[in-house]
Amino acid sequence: MILSPIQKQIISTSGNLIVRASAGTGKTHTMVNKIAKEINDNKSHKVVAAITFTIKAAQEIRERLTVDSSQHFIGTNNSFAIEEVIKPFMKDVYGADFDCDMNTDYSLKIDTLEDGIQKIADESTLCSYNNNKANFIFELAQQIVETSTACRLYLQAKYFKIYIDEYQDCDKDMHKFFMYLCDKLGIETFVVGDEKQSIYIWRGAYPDAFKSICQKNNFKKIFMGDNYRSCQQIQNYSNLLCEETRDLHVPIDSIDNIVYLSATSNTWVTEVLKKIDASQNSALLRFSNANAKSGALLLERQGMEYVYIPQTPIADITTDSAWLYSAVAKYMILDQYSVYDLISEIPVEGNDSKKNVATIKDYLKNIETSINIEDVDEFESKIQDLAKYLGYSTRRNHIEKLFQTIIDSTFHVAFEPEKYQHIAITFHSSKGLEFDQVIIFAEDYRLSDMASIYNHYVAVTRARYKLIIVRLNNYNSDVFHNNITEIISTCNLHIGDVVSLV
Numbered sequence: 001m002i003l004s005p006i007q008k009q010i011i012s013t014s015g016n017l018i019v020r021a022s023a024g025t026g027k028t029h030t031m032v033n034k035i036a037k038e039i040n041d042n043k044s045h046k047v048v049a050a051i052t053f054t055i056k057a058a059q060e061i062r063e064r065l066t067v068d069s070s071q072h073f074i075g076t077n078n079s080f081a082i083e084e085v086i087k088p089f090m091k092d093v094y095g096a097d098f099d100c101d102m103n104t105d106y107s108l109k110i111d112t113l114e115d116g117i118q119k120i121a122d123e124s125t126l127c128s129y130n131n132n133k134a135n136f137i138f139e140l141a142q143q144i145v146e147t148s149t150a151c152r153l154y155l156q157a158k159y160f161k162i163y164i165d166e167y168q169d170c171d172k173d174m175h176k177f178f179m180y181l182c183d184k185l186g187i188e189t190f191v192v193g194d195e196k197q198s199i200y201i202w203r204g205a206y207p208d209a210f211k212s213i214c215q216k217n218n219f220k221k222i223f224m225g226d227n228y229r230s231c232q233q234i235q236n237y238s239n240l241l242c243e244e245t246r247d248l249h250v251p252i253d254s255i256d257n258i259v260y261l262s263a264t265s266n267t268w269v270t271e272v273l274k275k276i277d278a279s280q281n282s283a284l285l286r287f288s289n290a291n292a293k294s295g296a297l298l299l300e301r302q303g304m305e306y307v308y309i310p311q312t313p314i315a316d317i318t319t320d321s322a323w324l325y326s327a328v329a330k331y332m333i334l335d336q337y338s339v340y341d342l343i344s345e346i347p348v349e350g351n352d353s354k355k356n357v358a359t360i361k362d363y364l365k366n367i368e369t370s371i372n373i374e375d376v377d378e379f380e381s382k383i384q385d386l387a388k389y390l391g392y393s394t395r396r397n398h399i400e401k402l403f404q405t406i407i408d409s410t411f412h413v414a415f416e417p418e419k420y421q422h423i424a425i426t427f428h429s430s431k432g433l434e435f436d437q438v439i440i441f442a443e444d445y446r447l448s449d450m451a452s453i454y455n456h457y458v459a460v461t462r463a464r465y466k467l468i469i470v471r472l473n474n475y476n477s478d479v480f481h482n483n484i485t486e487i488i489s490t491c492n493l494h495i496g497d498v499v500s501l502v
């Protein structure tokens with residue numbers, strides 16, 4: 001892929017930099033190229049930290065990097081705070097009692113920093129606050145970095161640059177921590193994100209933090225607006241949703257790529273199927289799993305095979321063994337997933353895994369045998385053997401969820417959604433994905449606040465060339481309709497100028 005001039009400019013800009021990147025602008029591609037270049041140019045012994053929100057995104061960066069990244073930290077924001085600050089330096093601030101191995105379990109809740117610290121002392125477990133607007137891990141990491149000289153010297157001596165992806169999803173505590181590393185410790189920082197794609201405000205994400213970096217004098221700013229994914233009409237529609245991008249609207253001749261379809265709950269399926277090209281892929285994106293599931297069923301009944309991609313029982317596990325459950329499930333379910341794939345998922349940021357392939361294979365064979373005889377006790381003990389070998393702890397209820405995920409084949413599609421041409425999922429799980437055609441429902445986006453507008457923006461920008469917005473005859477759809485009409489009218493346009501009304 002040839003880099004665009006703006007992508008090249010981002011790669012060659014040194015120093016602190018914030019990139020505001022609209023959907024489909026190739027931000028991951030650009031960040032990976034930038035990291036590779038700056039690692040190559042680096043003449044010191046120092047390394048970089050590439051920080052993302054999910055293990056999957058971190059793996060994607062590691063896989064895409066064309067340079068040796070084994071000495072560098074590539075991992076999630078939480079693992080950075082835990083592995084680089086809390087685990088090594090907690091004892092420096094809170095005493096030798098904290099020189100211990102720590103697990104994480106974010107389903108365990110506490111109310112205060114003191115309670116959380118006590119939990120670490122008593123159970124060696126890092127948990128999370130009941131109040132999801134506050135972040136225990138990053139509050140603790142902040143305390144440690146501010147108090148421990150050794151911690152500060154360590155970070156300054158080790159890192160020449162920190163890259164943070166999806167910054168709009170950072171909460172206040174993460175933002176404070178990362179800005180401390182940048183402003184107080186002088187570690188060069190690159191952040192990329194898009195406030196318009198902030199779909200986690202409900203769980204503490206604070207897009208104003210991202211916007212506030214744009215006001216900082218010590219950061220250069222670049223805006224990426226060229227969407228390589230969506231056709232011009234879909235770009236226009238998405239750009240009209242937020243004030244900052246409204247001036248990117250480009251007049252076009254045809255408005256057939258977005259269909260705004262009024263229907264009833266009895267007629268929408270027939271009407272949608274008239275507009276969908278069966279030979280191209282498509283996704284039905286809904287707010288709730290229940291609606292995604294029932295929508296897929298209705299579409300399927302009328303002859304188009306839509307596969308509902310469910311949330312698996314293991315998806316809500318929040319301990320640090322979560323990756324292991326997911327990897328074991330993939331190993332058992334997917335033909336193409338090998339022991340090497342499982343090993344590549346071990347979250348050992350900055351270090352190559354030293355685990356023995358043959359040993360892991362033996363453990364996996366034992367697990368497979370226990371599944372074949374459907375013996376959950378035996379399964380538990382075999383999972384425990386593997387987890388212990390890899391240095392992880394397990395819980396009975398999590399193992400039961402894993403067992404259920406593997407033996408109930410209805411969950412298997414969730415491990416290879418790309419195999420299916422037409423899928424139905426929640427729009428939260430569509431983040432980062434793209435489809436030729438996307439079907440959404442007006443009732444899922446009231447557009448009465450920024451959180452709802454951002455949700456709509458993310459869903460809309462998943463589409464390459466066709467977007468179908470279904471307007472059912474109900475109150476929420478009417479609220480959507482009134483708000484979208486008003487938003488579009490602020491640009492002196494009428495809804496019929498922007499979408500094709502059916």
Ligand SMILES: Nc1ncnc2c1ncn2[C@@H]1O[C@H](COP(=O)(O)OP(=O)(O)OP(=O)(O)O)[C@@H](O)[C@H]1O
Pocket residue numbers: 001002003004007021022023024025026027028029197227228229431432433461
């Ligand atoms: N310079 C380029 N030339 C052509 N295509 C590009 C270029 N950069 C990115 N693309 C393509 O644009 C699409 C969007 O890229 P990518 O998924 O990396 O964007 P993104 O910014 O991460 O998107 P989002 O934030 O919406 O998930 C991809 O299909 C990618 O291959």
